Amino acid sequence: MDKKVKIAIDLMGGENSPDKNLDGIELFIKRNKDLDDYFFYLFGNEDLINEKIKKKSLKNFKIFDTKIVVSDDLPALSALKKGKDSSMWKSIESQNSLDVDVSLSAGNTGVLLVMSKMILKTLEDVDKPALAGLWPNKKGMNVVLDLGANVNCSEKNLIDFSEMGAALYQSLFPNEKAKVALLNIGSEEIKGTELLKGTYAKLKKLDEMGDFKFYGYIEGNHITDGNCNVIVTDGFTGNVALKTAEGTANFLTDNLKQALSSNIVSKLSSALSYFALKKFKNKLDPRKYNGAIFLGLKGPVVKSHGSTDALGFSYSLDVCYKIAKGQMINKIKFNLGHIKNINNEQK
Amino acid sequence: MDKKVKIAIDLMGGENSPDKNLDGIELFIKRNKDLDDYFFYLFGNEDLINEKIKKKSLKNFKIFDTKIVVSDDLPALSALKKGKDSSMWKSIESQNSLDVDVSLSAGNTGVLLVMSKMILKTLEDVDKPALAGLWPNKKGMNVVLDLGANVNCSEKNLIDFSEMGAALYQSLFPNEKAKVALLNIGSEEIKGTELLKGTYAKLKKLDEMGDFKFYGYIEGNHITDGNCNVIVTDGFTGNVALKTAEGTANFLTDNLKQALSSNIVSKLSSALSYFALKKFKNKLDPRKYNGAIFLGLKGPVVKSHGSTDALGFSYSLDVCYKIAKGQMINKIKFNLGHIKNINNEQK
Numbered sequence: 001m002d003k004k005v006k007i008a009i010d011l012m013g014g015e016n017s018p019d020k021n022l023d024g025i026e027l028f029i030k031r032n033k034d035l036d037d038y039f040f041y042l043f044g045n046e047d048l049i050n051e052k053i054k055k056k057s058l059k060n061f062k063i064f065d066t067k068i069v070v071s072d073d074l075p076a077l078s079a080l081k082k083g084k085d086s087s088m089w090k091s092i093e094s095q096n097s098l099d100v101d102v103s104l105s106a107g108n109t110g111v112l113l114v115m116s117k118m119i120l121k122t123l124e125d126v127d128k129p130a131l132a133g134l135w136p137n138k139k140g141m142n143v144v145l146d147l148g149a150n151v152n153c154s155e156k157n158l159i160d161f162s163e164m165g166a167a168l169y170q171s172l173f174p175n176e177k178a179k180v181a182l183l184n185i186g187s188e189e190i191k192g193t194e195l196l197k198g199t200y201a202k203l204k205k206l207d208e209m210g211d212f213k214f215y216g217y218i219e220g221n222h223i224t225d226g227n228c229n230v231i232v233t234d235g236f237t238g239n240v241a242l243k244t245a246e247g248t249a250n251f252l253t254d255n256l257k258q259a260l261s262s263n264i265v266s267k268l269s270s271a272l273s274y275f276a277l278k279k280f281k282n283k284l285d286p287r288k289y290n291g292a293i294f295l296g297l298k299g300p301v302v303k304s305h306g307s308t309d310a311l312g313f314s315y316s317l318d319v320c321y322k323i324a325k326g327q328m329i330n331k332i333k334f335n336l337g338h339i340k341n342i343n344n345e346q347k
Numbered sequence: 348m349d350k351k352v353k354i355a356i357d358l359m360g361g362e363n364s365p366d367k368n369l370d371g372i373e374l375f376i377k378r379n380k381d382l383d384d385y386f387f388y389l390f391g392n393e394d395l396i397n398e399k400i401k402k403k404s405l406k407n408f409k410i411f412d413t414k415i416v417v418s419d420d421l422p423a424l425s426a427l428k429k430g431k432d433s434s435m436w437k438s439i440e441s442q443n444s445l446d447v448d449v450s451l452s453a454g455n456t457g458v459l460l461v462m463s464k465m466i467l468k469t470l471e472d473v474d475k476p477a478l479a480g481l482w483p484n485k486k487g488m489n490v491v492l493d494l495g496a497n498v499n500c501s502e503k504n505l506i507d508f509s510e511m512g513a514a515l516y517q518s519l520f521p522n523e524k525a526k527v528a529l530l531n532i533g534s535e536e537i538k539g540t541e542l543l544k545g546t547y548a549k550l551k552k553l554d555e556m557g558d559f560k561f562y563g564y565i566e567g568n569h570i571t572d573g574n575c576n577v578i579v580t581d582g583f584t585g586n587v588a589l590k591t592a593e594g595t596a597n598f599l600t601d602n603l604k605q606a607l608s609s610n611i612v613s614k615l616s617s618a619l620s621y622f623a624l625k626k627f628k629n630k631l632d633p634r635k636y637n638g639a640i641f642l643g644l645k646g647p648v649v650k651s652h653g654s655t656d657a658l659g660f661s662y663s664l665d666v667c668y669k670i671a672k673g674q675m676i677n678k679i680k681f682n683l684g685h686i687k688n689i690n691n692e693q694k
Contacts, residue, residue, distance in 0.1 A: 136598075137598075138598070138601075148532055151532070151539065151540055152540065183587060185495055185498070185582070185583055185586040185587060185590075192498065192583070193498050193499065193583065219586075219587075219590050220586070220587045220588070220589070220590030220591030220592075220593070220594055221590040221591070221593045221594035221597070222590075222594060223591060223594050224594050224595070224597075224598040225594075233587075235532070236532055236539075236540065236584070237583070237584060237587055239532040239567070240530060240532060240566075240567045240580075240584055240587065240588055241567070241587050241588065241591045242567070243532075243566050243567030243568040244567030244568070244570060244588045244591050244592050244595075245567075245591050245592070245594075245595040246567070246568045247567055247568035247569060247570050247571050247572075247592075248571070248591075248592040248595040248596055248599075249595055249599060250568070250571075251483075251484075251485070251571040252595075252596060252599050252600075252631070253599070254485075255627055255630060255631060256603070256627055258627075259624060259626050259627035259630075260624075260627075262626065277606060277607075279606050280602055280603055280605075280606035280607075283602060283606075284599070284602060
């Protein structure tokens with residue numbers, strides 16, 4: 001029985017592809033020297049790739065020739081017309097045709113989502129797939145969803161997201177318990193929209209099923225506290241929260257840089273504190289938690305940030321490896337079963 | 348004719364009151380030495396206040412004795428029962444009884460909002476008052492609203508918020524043009540909820556009326572860019588965005604502090620860069636933009652952060668002075684007239 005984790009990679013998506021993608025694979029291999037239980041299915045222009053990998057030390061891979069590349073700025077519908085021969089399409093399709101475990105692309109998010117839905121189909125009982133991402137906190141890492149796939153959500157959607165987010169979290173961090181929280185504008189039970197109050201009541205019941213601990217509501221200023229690790233919200237709020245956090249982080253670091261280079265004394269001191277600041281940057285490097293995950297399809301698809309570099313791409317490969325190894329899809333199916341039980345109880 | 352700006356101050360609200368409040372008034376006076384066109388109506392326990400101000404150099408004030416204090420953790424309804432003799436109630440009421448221009452409190456936000464609505468009433472044509480706040484950007488300061496007063500908003504609400512936010516901005520920054528943007532999850536015209544698309548179309552029309560320039564949609568990561576300065580959103584999204592930004596800022600500065608005190612070299616260097624970092628902290632000090640503003644009532648009410656200190660409280664007095672001096676309420680009424688015109692045109 002072949003127990004290798006099979007990862008399909010779209011080599012042609014994102015900025016500086018396929019170089020960034022291939023360099024990222026090399027970095028993944030170097031960083032995970034002790035692992036050998038994976039195999040890469042690489043999709044892209046075979047001649048180009050063969051030329052590029054001459055000087056690289058890759059292993060455990062096979063190249064699948066594709067000539068079409070999905071453009072970054074093409075609307076989803078146009079991309080789909082000629083997209084069925086693209087590296088993106090073929091890499092997702094390999095989950096059906098080649099029994100691959102997970103697909104990775106740094107290409108156009110909208111197109112990737114539409115293609116993934118078409119090829120893999122939504123899991124039974126899931127109305128809407130969600131986009132989940134990683135978000136650092138004081139004690140480790142949060143999973144946050146939905147980050148923008150669904151602008152309008154129902155109670156059922158948010159409950160699905162909770163179960164799927166918990167399954168994702170436990171695939172990534174097998175030794176930790178998933179602690180789910182609902183993003184709201186207050187922590188008291190009576191706060192927020194009717195949608196949130198209804199969801200709250202049902203999540204309390206699901207807490208008893210043991211898939212996750214339900215933490216209750218969380219406010220935006222506590223996302224990074226680390227008291228919970230799966231943050232659930234609708235795609236509009238999640239997208240605004242994520243981008244606002246990004247903007248705030250950039251604003252602060254820009255101001256910090258300015259302050260540290262404003263005169264000769266501060267320049268000298270920042271040279272001295274180079275290593276301290278490097279440690280700071282290193283710990284919070286967004287490339288280390290690169291990789292958004294489409295949840296709710298019959299197979300997992302990971303989206304690397306289009307503008308990340310090889311290091312960022314390599315970390316999204318870590319995500320792929322872990323969710324395949326952690327049997328995320330089976331965990332999701334198992335968890336979703338509990339929602340059915342809750343609903344039957346109520347009938 | 349008395350042209351003094353009359354500011355009513357609840358001295359008993361917030362942490363460390365009335366000391367923080369009185370110290371804040373003193374700081375305001377010191378910082379605005381060249382001004383003398385204001386008068387403070389101070390509400391609180393007169394004996395206590397007289398005792399406290401012995402050693403202070405206050406001027407232009409009169410004390411109004413009140414014995415009741417609105418507790419910080421009381422629900423709004425309970426607070427209202429005995430609240431009509433409180434420093435909070437009396438300070439708002441003085442806008443009606445003593446022709447005061449603006450009221451300031453650092454007390455319980457929920458109670459302050461309910462009391463303000465009861466006493467001052469909502470402006471004609473405004474369905475829902477909003478809570479606006481200041482948010483720094485690369486070029487200066489944004490006004491952001493709603494920050495949590497209204498969880499569910501209609502097109503009409505968001506358009507009111509735009510006009511009121513623009514009036515607030517131009518009272519605070521009389522030499523700048525208000526540039527309004529709608530917070531969304533993409534910048535293209537087709538993105539977002541139906542609510543936002545409808546609002547977008549109407550704001551485009553109002554742009555032609557000249558109260559403000561309509562910038563279009565803005566994403567969370569561009570709030571701090573400074574290309575627009577009035578950011579409009581519903582109270583749920585605004586509250587999540589604000590708190591997420593706060594949380595991100597705290598998370599980053601905590602990590603920075605840790606990095607800079609992790610070993611002897613970095614300790615030495617951070618001592619050297621003390622002044623640079625101080626400048627950084629100074630510029631982004633949240634106390635300097637303390638003060639949320641209730642918009643849409645017949646008089647302006649400013650809410651200082653309950654946990655801020657005297658410096659923070661003094662800056663919320665700056666906000667009070669500017670919106671009274673800038674005739675914000677008249678500006679709002681003028682702007683709201685244009686919404687009527689737009690609606691009549693469409694009939």
